[in-house]
Amino acid sequence: MANENWFKCELCDKQFRCASILKHHMRIHPGRKNYICKVCDKQFGYASHLGCHMRIHTGEKNYVCKVCYKTFNQHSNMKTHELTHKNVRPFNCKQCGKNFTRNGNLKKHMNIHKSSSERLYSTSGDLNRNKSTHEEVRPFKCERCDKALKKRYHLEQHMKTHTDEKALKFNGCDKAFKQPLNLQRHKLTHDNVRFECKQCGKNFTKEFERTHENA
Incomplete structure (x- = not known):
């Protein structure tokens, strides 16, 4: 039942007894990210998420594996690592039955079951761009x-x-050309543009006419 004294969320119509609770609730809505990283400007909806993110910049690793003492900047990363000591591999490949500790490792593994074209073009965007070059x-x-x-x-x-x-005639003389590139090259002969050979000092109207290597 609606209460006139409660604080209402304008986005989802939920009501809260305190303004502070409403403010906390507003962070769940897309675009409501009030916590900004001062290093890279990435935004977060919760202060705790920003705190975890900051460890990337500071190099702080407060979470230690009790088995091998390896350190991690995220608690979730440590828990995933601990599975390797327990031989727990919850992510299963349904095609070959192989198990993995991380979902990311499973996704990489799945590439071996794809066709060669699917492996080469991992995203539909890459595949479509490739098709367009062949179907130009x-x-x-x-x-x-x-x-x-x-x-x-x-x-x-x-x-x-x-x-x-x-059809392409040059105003400086009576010569005419079929291609614009040939006309431009001919203009160089009238503009006194020369390509100098650094070894012998000779000048040429065309760069490729220089006969010395590395000239």
Whole structure:
């Protein structure tokens, strides 16, 4: 029954007798993380969770295994470790029957039961990205040689290789070219751009014309 004197949670309609209890309750709702790590800005809903997290930055390890005296920064990690001394392996592989102390180890083990493609692409996102590279759409096809290209502009440039058309003319002289790259290279000859050989001092209009190795 609703009580007018109680404090009501606006997110789930639960009521509490004290404002402090309501404040504590609010931390269970997503986005209500009031405790922030000053080192990495990670947020937590409870002060105890922040305290456990801080041990990552301080290196503090207060939990000691009573069998081998190995230390841990989390109580849960210590309890999981203790299972190795008791030979308790609660995580079972349903395919081969092998048991593990940690769920993470079981997940890694499960990879051996997957196909080669599933092991290579561990997530659906990786697999989809790989498929897209093999199934790349190239809608623009050349009628002369059946070559397919992704963009119409690339097809237009490619078609010039099948004709004698030289549509790209240079204003500095009467030369014309089929490909933009060839036009740019020719411009260098007029712009006095030279690639100097550091060994013999000669200048060249094209970088690959330098004959000395490591020049």
